[in-house]
Amino acid sequence: MSTVVRGRPRGFDADTALDRAVEVFWRQGYEGASLSDLTEAMGINRPSMYAAFGNKEELFRRAVARYAEADMAYARAALAQPTAYAVVETFLRANADALTRPDRPSGCLSVQGGLAEGGDSGRIASFLAESRLAGERELANRLSRAVAEGDLPTDTDAAALARYVMVVSEGNAVHAAAGAPRSALHATVDIALRALPVGGEGTE
Amino acid sequence: MSTVVRGRPRGFDADTALDRAVEVFWRQGYEGASLSDLTEAMGINRPSMYAAFGNKEELFRRAVARYAEADMAYARAALAQPTAYAVVETFLRANADALTRPDRPSGCLSVQGGLAEGGDSGRIASFLAESRLAGERELANRLSRAVAEGDLPTDTDAAALARYVMVVSEGNAVHAAAGAPRSALHATVDIALRALPVGGEGTE
DNA sequence: GTTGTTCAGTATCGAACGGTACAGAAATCG
DNA sequence: CGATTTCTGTACCGTTCGATACTGAACAAC
Numbered sequence: 001m002s003t004v005v006r007g008r009p010r011g012f013d014a015d016t017a018l019d020r021a022v023e024v025f026w027r028q029g030y031e032g033a034s035l036s037d038l039t040e041a042m043g044i045n046r047p048s049m050y051a052a053f054g055n056k057e058e059l060f061r062r063a064v065a066r067y068a069e070a071d072m073a074y075a076r077a078a079l080a081q082p083t084a085y086a087v088v089e090t091f092l093r094a095n096a097d098a099l100t101r102p103d104r105p106s107g108c109l110s111v112q113g114g115l116a117e118g119g120d121s122g123r124i125a126s127f128l129a130e131s132r133l134a135g136e137r138e139l140a141n142r143l144s145r146a147v148a149e150g151d152l153p154t155d156t157d158a159a160a161l162a163r164y165v166m167v168v169s170e171g172n173a174v175h176a177a178a179g180a181p182r183s184a185l186h187a188t189v190d191i192a193l194r195a196l197p198v199g200g201e202g203t204e
Numbered sequence: 205m206s207t208v209v210r211g212r213p214r215g216f217d218a219d220t221a222l223d224r225a226v227e228v229f230w231r232q233g234y235e236g237a238s239l240s241d242l243t244e245a246m247g248i249n250r251p252s253m254y255a256a257f258g259n260k261e262e263l264f265r266r267a268v269a270r271y272a273e274a275d276m277a278y279a280r281a282a283l284a285q286p287t288a289y290a291v292v293e294t295f296l297r298a299n300a301d302a303l304t305r306p307d308r309p310s311g312c313l314s315v316q317g318g319l320a321e322g323g324d325s326g327r328i329a330s331f332l333a334e335s336r337l338a339g340e341r342e343l344a345n346r347l348s349r350a351v352a353e354g355d356l357p358t359d360t361d362a363a364a365l366a367r368y369v370m371v372v373s374e375g376n377a378v379h380a381a382a383g384a385p386r387s388a389l390h391a392t393v394d395i396a397l398r399a400l401p402v403g404g405e406g407t408e
Numbered sequence: 409g410t411t412g413t414t415c416a417g418t419a420t421c422g423a424a425c426g427g428t429a430c431a432g433a434a435a436t437c438g
Numbered sequence: 439c440g441a442t443t444t445c446t447g448t449a450c451c452g453t454t455c456g457a458t459a460c461t462g463a464a465c466a467a468c
Contacts, residue, residue, distance in 0.1 A: 007444025008434040030328045031235060035426060045447055047428075056426065060328065064335060075339060084350035088369055089397055091343070095373050096389035099380035107381030110336050111374055114329045115318050115381075124234045124264065125318045129382035131268060132314050135279060139295070146288035163388060164395040165292050167375030169299050170315055174374040175367070176303035177311030177319075178333035184367060185300035191368040193293055195399035211414025212464040239456060249417055251458075260456065 014052050017042040022063045022071075027105040029115035030060055060113070067109045074098060111174060136166045153197050161196075168192045218256050221246040226267045226275075231309040233319035234264055264317070271313045278302060315378060340370045357401050365400075372396045 020041040024033045035056060039046050053059040078091035099107055115125070140162035146152045152161075172185045224245045228237045239260060243250050257263040282295035303311055319329070344366035350356045356365075376389045 006436060007442075008436090008446085010445065011434095034424080036424090046426090047448095048446065050427070051445075057328070061331065064332070068335065072339075075342075079342060079346045084347055084356045085397075085400055087343075087346055087350070088400060089393075091369065092372060092376075092393040092396065093390070096376060096386060096393055099377055099389060100384075100386035106383065108374070108377035110332050111377040112318075112381050113332050114316075124261070125382075127265065128268070128314050128317050131272065132378075132382070135276075138279075138283060139291075142283045142291055143288055146291070151288045157391070160388075160391040160395060163379070163384075164392045165296065167379060167392050167396075168296060168371060169375070170312070170378040171371030171373070171375030172296075172300060173303055173312035173315040174378070175371060177316050178329075178336070179310065180304075180367075182300060182304035184364075185303060186297070187361070187364040188368045188371050189293075189296040189300055191364060191399050192296065192371075192396075193289075193399075195395050195397075196289055196292060210466060211412080212416085212466090214415065215464095238454080240454090250456090251418095252416065254457070255415075 010052075012042075012044050012048070017044055017049075017052070018059075018062055018066055021059055022067050022109070023105065025060055025063050025113055026067070026107075026109045030113055032115060064109060064113065071098065071104070071109070132166065132170070136162050139165060156197055164195065165192075214256075216246075216248050216252070221248055221253075221256070222263075222266055222270055225263055226271050226313070227309065229264055229267050229317055230271070230311075230313040234317055236319060268313060268317065275302065275308070275313070336370065336374070340366050343369060360401055368399065369396075 020043070021038055024038050024041045027033075028037065035046055035049070038056075038059070039049050042049065044052075049059065053062060074094035074097075075091060078087055078094060081087040081090050098104075140159045143152065143156070143158035143161050147154060147156050147158055152158070168188065172180075172188060175188075176185060224247070225242055228242050228245045231237075232241065239250055239253070242260075242263070243253050246253065248256075253263065257266060278298035278301075279295060282291055282298060285291040285294050302308075344363045347356065347360070347362035347365050351358060351360050351362055356362070372392065376384075376392060379392075380389060
């Protein structure tokens with residue numbers, strides 16, 4: 001009822017503190033973000049965080065909600081485009097920009113919020129990224145050979161095409177980890193293959 | 205020099221133990237897999253693991269190497285296909301199957317090895333997956349409307365197309381988190397857009 | 409059989425984790 | 439002015455983490 005506060009007023013702004021928490025979770029993931037990391041970035045003490053947000057998991061859920069509202073507004077805007085093509089292109093372009101904003105952590109909180117980049121596992125993430133990149137390079141070499149052999153159009157960017165294939169593969173991995181059935185992954189592959197040059201069976 | 209062992213022989217097989225470790229890391233990620241989880245699955249004690257593999261990070265690197273050799277053999281096989289199209293299709297098909305093998309953890313160790321699914325954060329992963337799925341559903345609704353409006357071919361599977369778009373988005377997120385530059389992401393979008401029905405600008 | 413070397417198992421280390429009890433400070437109400 | 443209510447800050451809780459001494463047991467060499 002009454003908007004009057006009774007006791008000592010809060011010494012910090014909860015929304016500002018939440019924004020700082022978003023940054024930390026985004027950069028370090030849920031488990032990788034310790035309470036010390038969070039409260040230090042938020043500029044408040046541990047009991048203040050617990051009084052304001054309940055516990056770490058509640059804080060994370062609030063952070064994701066705020067992220068979806070603020071940092072993914074471009075997605076809702078894209079849906080308002082007049083044509084399906086424009087919807088998809090606008091979304092993917094804005095998404096690419098959002099994933100690489102210089103003033104924000106790289107990537108997407110919804111994807112790597114489950115990561116654990118805290119402490120020692122920074123090296124782990126780098127090691128895994130390098131492993132994936134090695135596969136991408138092998139594929140690029142193979143596709144480059146295909147260009148030289150006339151199997152792909154001469155203006156084909158083999159490295160970009162290899163990266164696209166790996167993106168589809170890794171996106172499917174994210175979906176599979178989330179429980180997507182095999183049929184869904186193959187349906188995605190059906191569509192993804194339409195982006196390849198020449199298409200069809202082949203040697204022809 | 206001498207292949208003769210000197211002291212008490214090892215009571216377990218290191219390769220078998222490593223295979224078990226792969227399973228645990230694959231399912232729970234690096235940080236999510238505790239030494240207790242690992243040694244229990246490997247059937248050995250903690251000091252035996254340290255004697256055989258050095259430490260947790262070395263064990264993980266060995267596990268990833270073994271994973272790349274055993275569980276990603278299909279990728280090298282795909283590179284041997286005669287045409288570029290066959291290379292890509294064979295890879296993506298085998299990849300989709302590998303990501304959803306019923307007798308193995310879902311997803312890809314190289315992608316979610318950085319995850320932390322241990323203990324409480326199973327709920328976190330589910331929560332994030334549900335968040336992403338909500339966006340996918342919104343996009344599917346929008347594309348479904350486009351089909352109804354004649355903006356997309358009548359035989360278009362709006363849900364599958366939406367899933368494809370999200371796969372590209374999430375794959376790009378993985379790349380961005382690994383440090384890929386903005387231009388690389390847009391080059392991927394360039395290619396991905398070619399898979400869309402009708403293509404081009406649109407309302408036409 | 410004795411000696412030397414290696415493995416197995418218990419018990420424990422210090423550090424970091426998420427979470428909280430408690431005392432003092434700052435505000436409004438009567 | 440007390441009295442009451444709420445926030446801040448320190449100091450700490452029990453638990454779990456990765457990693458290790460240390461004691462005995464098991465094997466080969468001599």
